Amino acid sequence: xxxxxxxxxxxxxxxGFAVLVITARNTVHSVLFLVVNFLFVAALYVMLHAExxxxxxxxxxxxxxxxxxxxxxxxVNLKRPPEVxxxxxxxxxxxxxxxxxxxxxxxxxxxxxTTQAAAGPASRALAPSPPVSGxxxxxxxxxxxxxxxxxxxxxxxxxxxxxxxxxxxxxxL
Amino acid sequence: MVPITPAHYLVLSASLxxxxxxxxxxxxxxxxxxxxxxxxxxxxxxxxxxxAREWQHVVGQVFAVFVIVVAAAxxxxxxxxxxxxxxxxxxxxxxxMNLMKW
Amino acid sequence: MSLIWLVPLLPGFGAALNGLxxxxxxxxxxxxxxxxxxxGLAFGISIWAFVGLLGLAPAARAYDVVLATWIPPIPLExxxxxxxxxxxxxxxxxxLSGLMALVVTGVGFLIHVYSIGYMxxxxxxxxxxxxxxxxxxxxxxxxxxxxxxxLVMFVGWEGVxxxxxxxxGYWYEKQSASDAGKKAFIVNRIGDWGFVLGIFLxxxxxxxxxxxxxxxxxxSMPVEAAGFGTLSLICxxxxxxxxxxxxxxxxxxxxxxxMEGPTPVSALIHAATMVTAGVxxxxxxxxxxxxxxxxxxxxxxxxxxxxxxxxxxxxxQNDIKRVLAYSTVSQxxxxxxxxxxxxxxxxVFHLMTHAFFKxxxxxxxxxxxxxxxxxQDMRRMGALKKYMPVTYVTMLIGTLAIAGxxxxxxxxxxxxxxxxxxxxxxxLWALAAVTALLTAFYMFRLMSMTFFGGYRGPAWQxxxxxxxxxxxxxxxxxxxxxxxxxxxxxVMTVPLMALAVGAIVxxxxxxxxxxxxNNAIEHFLEPSFTASxxxxxxxxxxxxxxxxxxxxxxxxAEAAHEEGGAHLSRGAEWGLMLFSVLLAVTxxxxxxxxxxxxxxxxxxxxxxxxxxxxxxxxKYYVDELYGATFVRGTLDGARGLWTFDRRVVDGAVDGxxxxxxxxxxISHMLDTYVVDGLVNLLGWVTGEGSYVLRxxxxxxxxxxxxxxxxxxxxxxxxxxxxx
Numbered sequence: 001x002x003x004x005x006x007x008x009x010x011x012x013x014x015x016g017f018a019v020l021v022i023t024a025r026n027t028v029h030s031v032l033f034l035v036v037n038f039l040f041v042a043a044l045y046v047m048l049h050a051e052x053x054x055x056x057x058x059x060x061x062x063x064x065x066x067x068x069x070x071x072x073x074x075x076v077n078l079k080r081p082p083e084v085x086x087x088x089x090x091x092x093x094x095x096x097x098x099x100x101x102x103x104x105x106x107x108x109x110x111x112x113x114t115t116q117a118a119a120g121p122a123s124r125a126l127a128p129s130p131p132v133s134g135x136x137x138x139x140x141x142x143x144x145x146x147x148x149x150x151x152x153x154x155x156x157x158x159x160x161x162x163x164x165x166x167x168x169x170x171x172x173l
Numbered sequence: 174m175v176p177i178t179p180a181h182y183l184v185l186s187a188s189l190x191x192x193x194x195x196x197x198x199x200x201x202x203x204x205x206x207x208x209x210x211x212x213x214x215x216x217x218x219x220x221x222x223x224x225a226r227e228w229q230h231v232v233g234q235v236f237a238v239f240v241i242v243v244a245a246a247x248x249x250x251x252x253x254x255x256x257x258x259x260x261x262x263x264x265x266x267x268x269x270m271n272l273m274k275w
Numbered sequence: 276m277s278l279i280w281l282v283p284l285l286p287g288f289g290a291a292l293n294g295l296x297x298x299x300x301x302x303x304x305x306x307x308x309x310x311x312x313x314x315g316l317a318f319g320i321s322i323w324a325f326v327g328l329l330g331l332a333p334a335a336r337a338y339d340v341v342l343a344t345w346i347p348p349i350p351l352e353x354x355x356x357x358x359x360x361x362x363x364x365x366x367x368x369x370x371l372s373g374l375m376a377l378v379v380t381g382v383g384f385l386i387h388v389y390s391i392g393y394m395x396x397x398x399x400x401x402x403x404x405x406x407x408x409x410x411x412x413x414x415x416x417x418x419x420x421x422x423x424x425x426l427v428m429f430v431g432w433e434g435v436x437x438x439x440x441x442x443x444g445y446w447y448e449k450q451s452a453s454d455a456g457k458k459a460f461i462v463n464r465i466g467d468w469g470f471v472l473g474i475f476l477x478x479x480x481x482x483x484x485x486x487x488x489x490x491x492x493x494x495s496m497p498v499e500a501a502g503f504g505t506l507s508l509i510c511x512x513x514x515x516x517x518x519x520x521x522x523x524x525x526x527x528x529x530x531x532x533x534m535e536g537p538t539p540v541s542a543l544i545h546a547a548t549m550v551t552a553g554v555x556x557x558x559x560x561x562x563x564x565x566x567x568x569x570x571x572x573x574x575x576x577x578x579x580x581x582x583x584x585x586x587x588x589x590x591x592q593n594d595i596k597r598v599l600a601y602s603t604v605s606q607x608x609x610x611x612x613x614x615x616x617x618x619x620x621x622x623v624f625h626l627m628t629h630a631f632f633k634x635x636x637x638x639x640x641x642x643x644x645x646x647x648x649x650x651q652d653m654r655r656m657g658a659l660k661k662y663m664p665v666t667y668v669t670m671l672i673g674t675l676a677i678a679g680x681x682x683x684x685x686x687x688x689x690x691x692x693x694x695x696x697x698x699x700x701x702x703l704w705a706l707a708a709v710t711a712l713l714t715a716f717y718m719f720r721l722m723s724m725t726f727f728g729g730y731r732g733p734a735w736q737x738x739x740x741x742x743x744x745x746x747x748x749x750x751x752x753x754x755x756x757x758x759x760x761x762x763x764x765x766v767m768t769v770p771l772m773a774l775a776v777g778a779i780v781x782x783x784x785x786x787x788x789x790x791x792x793n794n795a796i797e798h799f800l801e802p803s804f805t806a807s808x809x810x811x812x813x814x815x816x817x818x819x820x821x822x823x824x825x826x827x828x829x830x831x832a833e834a835a836h837e838e839g840g841a842h843l844s845r846g847a848e849w850g851l852m853l854f855s856v857l858l859a860v861t862x863x864x865x866x867x868x869x870x871x872x873x874x875x876x877x878x879x880x881x882x883x884x885x886x887x888x889x890x891x892x893x894k895y896y897v898d899e900l901y902g903a904t905f906v907r908g909t910l911d912g913a914r915g916l917w918t919f920d921r922r923v924v925d926g927a928v929d930g931x932x933x934x935x936x937x938x939x940x941i942s943h944m945l946d947t948y949v950v951d952g953l954v955n956l957l958g959w960v961t962g963e964g965s966y967v968l969r970x971x972x973x974x975x976x977x978x979x980x981x982x983x984x985x986x987x988x989x990x991x992x993x994x995x996x997x998x
Contacts, residue, residue, distance in 0.1 A: 007177050014312070018189055018212055022196030029203055034208050041215055048226045053218070053234050060241050065211065065248045072252045073204060076259050087268040095198030095981045099190045099191050102988050105218065106187035109179045127232050138231040147235055154242045160316045163244030168253030171260070197980050206977075267976050275973025 006047055013040045031069045038062040052136045185249035189216035203258075203267045207251050214244045279324045279368045280340055282317045282376055283421060286383075289313030290407045297403030306399075307391040314387045314413060317825070318380035319927075325373045336802055337487075340366040346687055351478070354505075358482030367423035367486065371623065371803035375420035375555060378630050381777075383548045384771040389638050390539040392766035393645060405445060409543070412438035416548050425474050425484040426558070432470065432520065433547045436463045442544060443536040453530035462529040466519015470556075473512030480505050490562040492610075498566050503635035507567035513556055514574055521553030521607045523581045528898050530604055534596040538641030541596060546603050546637050547630035554610045554626055561619045561804035575699075575832055576613025579706045584895065586713035590720070591735035591891045594651045595640045598721050602677065603633060603711060609692055612707060618695035620797040621803045624785045625688035628797075631781050632676035632685055635774035639670035639979060642767055643725060646760040647732060653724040653735065655949030660726040662760040665768045667726050669775040674722050676778040678715035678859040684782030690852050691785060697851060715862025723870035737760040787848070854987045 017037040024030040036063045045054035130141035143151050189212060196209025204229025218237045259265060289309050297306045328336050341363045348359035368376075387409060394405050415438060416459040416683055420430025437460070444456025478484055481492045499507050517523070522530035533545050544550070557564060557574065564571055582605045588599035606629050613622035644651050646663055658666040675686035689711065762768065785796040869876045881888045888897070971982070 003177055007181065011181075014185070015188055015192065018192045018567055018782055021212065022192060022200060022205065022209055024205075027202055030202075030205050030208060031198065034211065037212070039213070041219065044219065045222055050222045050234050050237075051227065053175070053222055053237055056238060056241055058184070058217075060245055061211070061215075065245055068248060068252055069208065071205065072255060075256060076204070077267055078188050087973075089978070090268070090975060091978060092199055095977070096195060096986070097208070097209070098981065098984050098988055099194045099198065102194070102984065102991070103187060103191040105988065105991055107184055110187065111182060120259035127230075135231070135234075135398070139234050142231055142235050143238070150239060154239055157246050158242060162219060163247050165249040165253035169256045194984060198977050198984070201977075270976060271974025275974045 003047070007044075010040055010044050012046065014044065025075050028070070031066060031073060034069070035062050035066045038066070050135060052139045179223055179227045182219060186216040186220040186223070188244070189213075189219065201266050201268055203255055203265045203270065204252075206267060207248065210251075211244060211248065214240060277338075277340070278320050279338065279376075279421065280342055280366055282320050282324070282380065282416035283366075283414050285313040285317040286310075286417065289791060290411035290414055293403050293407035293410060297407060298400045301399075301403050303395070303399055303402045306403035306406050307387075307490070310410050311384065311387045311391065312869075314380060314408060317413070317417070317961050318384045321373075321376045321380045324368055325377055326591065328370070328373050330370060333798070333802060336370055339365060340368075341365045341423075341824065345399065353479050353482040355482060358478070360478060362424060362426040362484060365427060365485070366421045368421065369803050370800050371555075371558060371747065372420050374623065374800065376417060378627055379413065379416050379420060379548050382630050382634050382774070383416075383543055385773050386543045386547075386634060386638065388541050389641070389767050389770040390537075391543075392764050393539055393641055394537060405442075405537070408438055408441045408445070410542070412544060412549070413478040416552070419552055423485060423487070425486070425489075428476060429470070432516070432552065433467065434489050435544070435552060436460060436520070437895045439463070439533070439544050439549055443533045443538040445536055445540065447847045449535070451532075452535040455529070457772060459529040459533050462526050463519045466516045466526055468515075469512045470516025473509050473516060476505070476509045476512060486559060489560070490805075493562045493566055494882065496566060498568065500568050502571055506563055507570045508569040510560070510570040511573070512558060513563075514570060514577075517556050517611075518552030518577070520556075521550045521611070522604050523553070523577050523608065523611060524584065525897075527581060527604050528586070528901060531597055531600045531851075531894070534594070536668040538596065541600070542634045542637035542641070545600065546633035549608055550603060551610070551630070554607065554614065554622055557614045558619045558623055558804065559610070560720035561614075564614065565617065571615050572760045573615075575612050575696075577705055578611030578613075578615055579696075579710070580608070581605070582612065582710045583706050583713075586695050586710045586717065588891055588894050589717045590713060591888060593654050595643065595653050595656075595721060595725065596637070596651055598653075598717060599636055599640060601632070602636075602714065602718065605714060606633065606677070609707065609710070610687065610704065612696060613692040614710065616695050616699040616703070618692060618801040619651075619697055621688065621691040621785075624796050625692055626678065626818070628684035628688040628778070628781050631774055631777035632673040634682075635669060635673040635771060635778055637676070638767070638771055638774065638990045639666050639673065642666040642763040642771065643670075643760075645763055645767070646876055650732070653721065655731055656725045657728045657732065657816075658726070658730040659760055663726075663762045665762060666771065669768075669771040670726070671722065672775045672778055674718045676782075677718055678863060679711060679855055680859055680863075682779075684778055684780070686856070687782035687785050687787070690855055691787060693855055694848060694851055708855065708858060712858040715859040718867045719863045719866035720870050723866055732760070760998070790835040792965075881983075885925055 014037060017033050017040065020033040021030050024033060038057060042054040042057040042062070042097060046050070127142060127146045130138040132138055132141050141168060183242055193209045193213035193216060196212065197206050200206055200209065212270075221233045221237040221240070225231060225237075255265060258270060262269060263269075287310075292309055293301065293306050297309065301309070324338075328338065343364045344361070345364050346360065346362040348361040350357050351360040352358070374571065387406070390405065390409065394402055412435060415431045415434025419428050419435060422428035422431060430633075440456045440460040443459050444453045446452045447456070459803060464894045474484065481489050483489060483492075492507065496506065499975070519526045530545055530550070534541055536544075564574070584609065585601045585604035589598050591604065592601065606625070610622045610629070612626050613619070613625060640651075641657060642663065643656065645667060646659070646666075647656060650656075672683065676683035679686045679689045681687075693704060693707055693711070697706055784799075785794055787794050869880070893899070
């Protein structure tokens with residue numbers, strides 16, 4: 001019961017703020033709404049007993065990426081709202097329609113799947129359960145044993161992205 | 174009350190995803206578009222974590238970690254591109270970023 | 276006699292020499308010399324051979340020589356199975372051919388000499404060409420008379436036709452001359468068609484073309500007295516050829532036009548020799564003809580009708596050569612009449628005498644024309660006897676001969692013909708007698724208008740002292756002003772005199788028994804007209820002496836001639852002779868009266884009988900008739916065929932060409948619009964498609980994102996549908 005209330009309220013906030021993100025006139029407002037959105041998603045993670053994810057969400061998303069966005073907004077330094085002239089070839093309404101259709105489809109999938117008992121994936125498809133308890137320990141154990149290589153690759157990826165971002169953003173090369 | 178099934182989370186993530194899609198399609202400010210992309214990635218993460226919870230296995234969260242890593246990298250690089258573009262064209266209106274056309 | 280083969284070949288060699296070299300290189304003197312020397316030599320050899328022939332027994336007077344093989348034996352179908360068709364180049368010297376060779380070479384030689392003077396006005400090359408043609412003619416004519424089989428004779432036959440064309444059209448730049456040459460050749464050709472069919476039929480019937488063999492084979496066949504059998508057909512076909520060559524009705528039309536040629540040509544070819552080839556053919560095949568009485572009748576009738584018709588036309592002609600031309604046609608009719616009644620020897624006798632006096636008359640007329648500077652119209656002559664005495668005397672002799680006044684040659688030969696005709700058919704004799712009267716009349720009319728009476732010609736300048744002396748001998752071509760009629764040079768008058776002598780004495784070889792003669796010529800020629808068996812039989816019976824007495828002549832006459840053997844008593848014969856002489860004198864007297872004493876009578880008669888006079892002047896409109904029917908018909912047929920060729924054949928060719936072009940055009944259209952169209956359509960589709968599709972590349976990133984979304988949606992739908 002309580003879970004349901006929590007869920008529905010969190011869902012409402014998440015979706016509400018998401019809508020605000022995409023409809024805000026001011027870009028800074030958009031960014032701020034995005035931050036709040038992230039925070040509520042983190043709360044949702046907590047509700048899902050994914051504490052590590054929640055913390056990572058706050059740190060990386062809300063703390064890192066959004067700051068980056070803010071910096072860029074500041075650097076871009078828009079004086080005038082950028083929505084003055086719209087190219088006549090845009091298909092805005094069509095986009096809305098198709099998106100609506102997609103949503104309907106996905107919801108239908110979701111609704112349909114509940115009528116059937118969703119069996120878990122075959123145990124051999126998954127990695128073995130971590131022998132430790134506690135969310136962080138479990139994630140860490142998986143990351144550093146079975147998923148070590150992706151972990152290292154991810155770090156490489158971050159390195160490359162960092163270098164790339166620096167080069168792209170430099171004033172002169 | 175209806176118990177919260179994974180289906181709820183599916184609907185939630187689908188909605189968040191579609192909202193992100195709408196944002197990508199409709200907004201002209203390229204920064205907002207990038208933020209909408211973040212929304213979409215978040216929707217995916219929600220899905221992953223929900224099903225990790227459902228199947229009592231943490232690998233879903235591990236996957237979500239990696240998604241976050243990629244989202245970060247992509248945001249950084251994307252913003253770098255926007256900056257570079259802004260320096261050249263003095264605009265963040267995506268309609269004016271139309272060199273790749275006929 | 277063994278040199279007989281030289282007789283045709285000598286003039287042939289002369290023709291080649293003059294033709295190949297003479298036209299380019301020889302002087303006039305050289306060309307004339309070459310021609311006359313070859314003819315003279317040929318004449319000499321002919322005399323030699325003739326003498327040799329006389330030395331043989333009458334039954335054995337034959338000398339054959341084969342020069343080469345022309346056609347080796349080819350198996351060919353005949354009436355009696357498969358025969359061997361072969362034709363050697365053979366010459367045969369027997370009484371008939373020997374006599375003919377003498378006539379041709381003798382008269383020919385004199386005419387060659389005469390031509391040296393007559394043709395002097397020509398250019399050097401044309402002069403040599405003339406003599407080349409003349410020699411060529413003599414070569415062919417001698418081949419004709421000396422040939423031992425029908426094919427060799429046919430070679431000569433065709434050759435003289437060719438030379439006649441060449442010589443008639445000698446002045447080919449003159450339209451009328453070249454037309455006349457063509458007319459002669461074409462009309463001859465019609466006769467030749469019949470002749471060739473006759474040759475085919477001879478081979479088919481007898482399996483050989485040799486004269487002696489054919490005669491021997493025919494002699495054993497029955498006489499076709501009742502109907503028209505193979506022999507009659509053969510004889511009729513050969514006679515058709517003779518008609519063409521000897522200008523009998525209906526193929527006589529070419530001879531008057533042939534007067535376009537030089538006068539010596541008219542003398543040689545159209546008086547003495549070529550036109551007599553037809554008579555020669557009939558005489559040569561006497562055995563065949565005697566076996567076909569119906570055809571002999573036809574021959575006689577055609578002959579006498581031709582004689583009469585030509586004589587009537589000759590009454591009113593004003594061109595001196597035309598008169599002589601019609602006279603020739605008429606005399607040829609006499610010769611055919613003689614063969615028709617079976618008097619072959621008489622026909623050949625008349626041929627011989629006619630050669631003399633007709634050649635004489637022609638050459639004399641040439642002399643007159645030469646004196647009148649080319650004018651041939653008798654109405655513009657007159658009183659020429661005081662200017663050209665030699666010509667006058669010789670022509671007078673010729674006229675008396677042709678009229679049949681004794682003792683000139685024509686009397687004997689013509690009288691023999693009249694006598695034999697009288698024995699056969701009184702009606703034919705009557706017609707022949709009328710013709711004799713007309714002959715005498717028109718010949719003396721010619722003499723009167725030309726030599727007697729008053730001079731009616733153009734005036735001339737009496738500047739005889741101013742004229743260059745040496746120029747007279749040559750033609751009037753380079754003279755300038757005409758100085759009046761004058762006698763011709765010696766080179767022309769001497770042949771005239773020689774021929775006049777012949778015209779006087781030639782008759783004496785045929786004096787009939789009625790006049791205490793022995794009719795030598797008839798007996799001489801007889802072996803040629805009978806088959807060997809009959810001749811041999813006769814020789815055995817009566818001895819081998821050439822000169823015979825009256826009794827043998829009678830039996831010979833009876834054995835050789837099938838029809839009746841009746842002959843008149845001596846008195847009746849004298850009566851006939853006297854009658855014919857009377858006819859001649861009457862004709863002469865009427866001509867003298869109408870043209871010398873009272874010339875206006877002729878003109879008034881012409882007015883009184885204007886209609887008949889016009890018809891005679893226009894030669895019974897025969898030429899017009901032929902022109903309207905055959906000539907028009909041929910030309911219209913040719914035009915029709917040409918139109919057919921143009922429209923249908925060319926039309927078909929053009930049509931196929933047009934169809935090809937049409938199909939090419941269709942292919943082109945197909946290629947351009949369909950094939951290229953397809954290719955272009957592809958390109959156009961691609962182009963237009965790209966034109967449309969590139970609009971996707973708007974450059975708007977959100978459009979691209981939308982497309983991706985649509986794709987995702989589509990894939991999801993598909994996945995769901997298949998699940």
